[in-house]
Amino acid sequence: MPGTPIRRGDVAKFAIGAAIIAAATGAFAYTAGWLSPGRLTPTRLVAALAPPGGPALGHRRNHAKGICFTGVFESNGKGAELSRAGILAAGTYPALGRFNLGTADPNAPDATVRVRGMGLQLTASDGTLWRAAMIDPPFFPVSTPQAFYDLLTASHSKDPGAMKGFIAANPEFGTFAGWAKGAPWTASYAEDAFNSLNAFIFIDAAGARHAVRWSFVPQAPVTPITDAELTALGPDHLEQEIAQRVAAGPQRWNLVITIADAGDPTNDPSKVWPADRRTIDAGTLVVQKIEEERDGPCRDINFDPTILPDGIAVSDDPFPAARSAAYARSFNLRTSEVKDYPYNATATTGATP
Amino acid sequence: MTASAMTRNTVTGRSTSATPRFSALQRLLHWLMAVCILAMLFIGVGMNSTVTPKYLPLVETHKTLGFVILLLALIRLAVRLVVGTPPLPADLPPLIKLGAHLSHYGLYALMIGMPLLGWGMLSAGGYPVVLLGHIQLPAILAPSDALHTVLWNAHFYLAFAFFGLIALHVGAALFHGFIRRDGVLESMASVSAPREATRPRK
Ligand code: HEM
Ligand code: HEM
Ligand code: HEM
Numbered sequence: 001m002p003g004t005p006i007r008r009g010d011v012a013k014f015a016i017g018a019a020i021i022a023a024a025t026g027a028f029a030y031t032a033g034w035l036s037p038g039r040l041t042p043t044r045l046v047a048a049l050a051p052p053g054g055p056a057l058g059h060r061r062n063h064a065k066g067i068c069f070t071g072v073f074e075s076n077g078k079g080a081e082l083s084r085a086g087i088l089a090a091g092t093y094p095a096l097g098r099f100n101l102g103t104a105d106p107n108a109p110d111a112t113v114r115v116r117g118m119g120l121q122l123t124a125s126d127g128t129l130w131r132a133a134m135i136d137p138p139f140f141p142v143s144t145p146q147a148f149y150d151l152l153t154a155s156h157s158k159d160p161g162a163m164k165g166f167i168a169a170n171p172e173f174g175t176f177a178g179w180a181k182g183a184p185w186t187a188s189y190a191e192d193a194f195n196s197l198n199a200f201i202f203i204d205a206a207g208a209r210h211a212v213r214w215s216f217v218p219q220a221p222v223t224p225i226t227d228a229e230l231t232a233l234g235p236d237h238l239e240q241e242i243a244q245r246v247a248a249g250p251q252r253w254n255l256v257i258t259i260a261d262a263g264d265p266t267n268d269p270s271k272v273w274p275a276d277r278r279t280i281d282a283g284t285l286v287v288q289k290i291e292e293e294r295d296g297p298c299r300d301i302n303f304d305p306t307i308l309p310d311g312i313a314v315s316d317d318p319f320p321a322a323r324s325a326a327y328a329r330s331f332n333l334r335t336s337e338v339k340d341y342p343y344n345a346t347a348t349t350g351a352t353p
Numbered sequence: 354m355t356a357s358a359m360t361r362n363t364v365t366g367r368s369t370s371a372t373p374r375f376s377a378l379q380r381l382l383h384w385l386m387a388v389c390i391l392a393m394l395f396i397g398v399g400m401n402s403t404v405t406p407k408y409l410p411l412v413e414t415h416k417t418l419g420f421v422i423l424l425l426a427l428i429r430l431a432v433r434l435v436v437g438t439p440p441l442p443a444d445l446p447p448l449i450k451l452g453a454h455l456s457h458y459g460l461y462a463l464m465i466g467m468p469l470l471g472w473g474m475l476s477a478g479g480y481p482v483v484l485l486g487h488i489q490l491p492a493i494l495a496p497s498d499a500l501h502t503v504l505w506n507a508h509f510y511l512a513f514a515f516f517g518l519i520a521l522h523v524g525a526a527l528f529h530g531f532i533r534r535d536g537v538l539e540s541m542a543s544v545s546a547p548r549e550a551t552r553p554r555k
Contacts, residue, residue, distance in 0.1 A: 010534065014528065014531040014532055017523070017524075017527035017531070018524065021520050021523055021524060024391075024520070025520065027395070028394065028395065028398065028516060031395050031398050031399045031402070032398035032399070032401075032402055033398075033402030033403075039402060039403070040403075040404050041402045041403065041404065042403075042404055045404055127489065128481070145404050300479055300496055300498055301479055302478065302479070302480065304480075307480070310486065310487040313486075314406075316406075318406055320409075321408045321409045322404040322405070324409060325400075325401075325403065325404045325408045326404065332505055335478070335498040335501050336498075336502040338498045338499065338502075
């Protein structure tokens, strides 16, 4: 160093280097979304779920009211025609799940929530997991994750024209609104069908790909009721009822896999496939035990629908990716808010059998 | 660090006639990993700021490349313990030397620590850790809300510390190369160039 005068050219090279570092930092900030307030990020999508009063800390940011179950999945082996996933080979496998209501409010009265859901984890013999989160409507209200965000924004907006504007831009929502208004209710989770709605790809042993959707269809006879009748049963009837019902005997759902024909839309869960599509009954979900969420094994699980075993993959449906990003965000939030979660509050009023 | 410490102690200063350079293997690992790590930082913040379908392949790449980095970093550490490092210029002020050493230890800690934090965070969150869609790794921690939160925060904040440290590191390398012109940049500069081709460290 001593005796080596600094040369102008080298200073210029150093300056160029420094400029490259600055540019890389800018590119990093851009990639992180800090320079793009309009970008739909997992953070914004999840924030939009919160009711005007703010989210219920410690709870799932959607489908916040729920109850855990455990049981088994009895696979009859017929699904192996479509997918090489271990869980579809004949056998009996552990199942863990959560019945829930599609609301951000963990204390919402049952009859105020139109959408019911099931989170499910099946574990194959080799330990690989299949997680799913399904709901009871036969189709999704909107076609894209962006439209779902727009729906949340419009429904929480104070602007009286917001919902009108949203419906005009997303006419498929009308079909859902019709279902929400007209479809009968049930008085039990055991009488509801839970549908994947999103299309997935099953890959068979030969590597062939089959676009499918699936449903868990209840074996229990369905007794349709009105929302007024459900209201009369009390705000937490569903959890009390399923606990009593399962204590009296296991409840069953058939896994019905529907195979798309060429040309059926796989990228839009608001569009149902024609009713004559081929289906395969791949086995039975047997729910054997109910546990309260706060002590139960389902609480700290993220039923991310993209946690799939080899033999099942996502399709061109844009929802699973958006859901995976949003569920991770919700999971990160709620696991960091343990102190706000009512572990010990009203521990005796639960529905544990 | 014994081997490298020895090298530094026995080779005094940089007035040896041979040009002290990192071994070819070290240079190869350095540049290969530099590309991978920069990619990882961008993939990390990119995936966490999108809900588009590219989210899923980005996450999968993040996990897989993260493990590749962990393996390469362990190999690199072993190589360094065996082969050592060329001494820093003798006329470098002691504080700067200390800074150089500490920053290198910091970089090693992050190259090894970040993947372990990622792996631990997923394990504590009850997630399966699957690479390339079908290579299932064991959980290294039992599920725990509290641990998940701690590890998530560590992975998140250390990622930005990593970026900052790299920026500092590159700035220092350019300072050595263009302002001090003391041969430090050349000691790592090229993956393939033979010794003779480089400016001797004086
Ligand atoms: C972009 C659209 C969607 C967003 C942003 C979204 C958001 C969320 C969030 C944040 C959670 C809580 C996750 C957690 O903390 O573990 C959740 C849970 C759930 N979602 Fe979605 N969701 C979307 C679409 C769907 C669709 C299409 C379905 C069904 C077909 C669905 C069914 C469910 C169910 C059943 C749960 C509860 C799972 C459990 O018990 O943990 N969601 N959703
Ligand atoms: C050198 C290695 C690694 C670097 C530099 C790195 C860097 C990053 C960065 C920059 C983020 C985004 C932070 C944010 O903006 O939210 C991130 C997130 C993440 N990383 Fe890594 N990572 C590494 C290794 C790993 C490994 C090996 C795994 C898992 C096996 C992993 C799992 C994750 C996950 C799951 C997230 C998302 C966390 C969330 O839900 O917010 N990372 N990482
Ligand atoms: C992602 C980025 C990078 C990481 C993690 C990294 C890491 C390291 C580490 C740990 C060392 C210590 C030597 C060893 O044991 O390998 C080192 C040395 C070095 N790096 Fe980097 N590096 C990165 C990028 C760069 C870049 C972009 C440059 C040049 C512009 C650079 C120039 C150097 C030089 C000149 C040395 C030698 C320092 C000495 O003589 O002690 N590095 N790097």
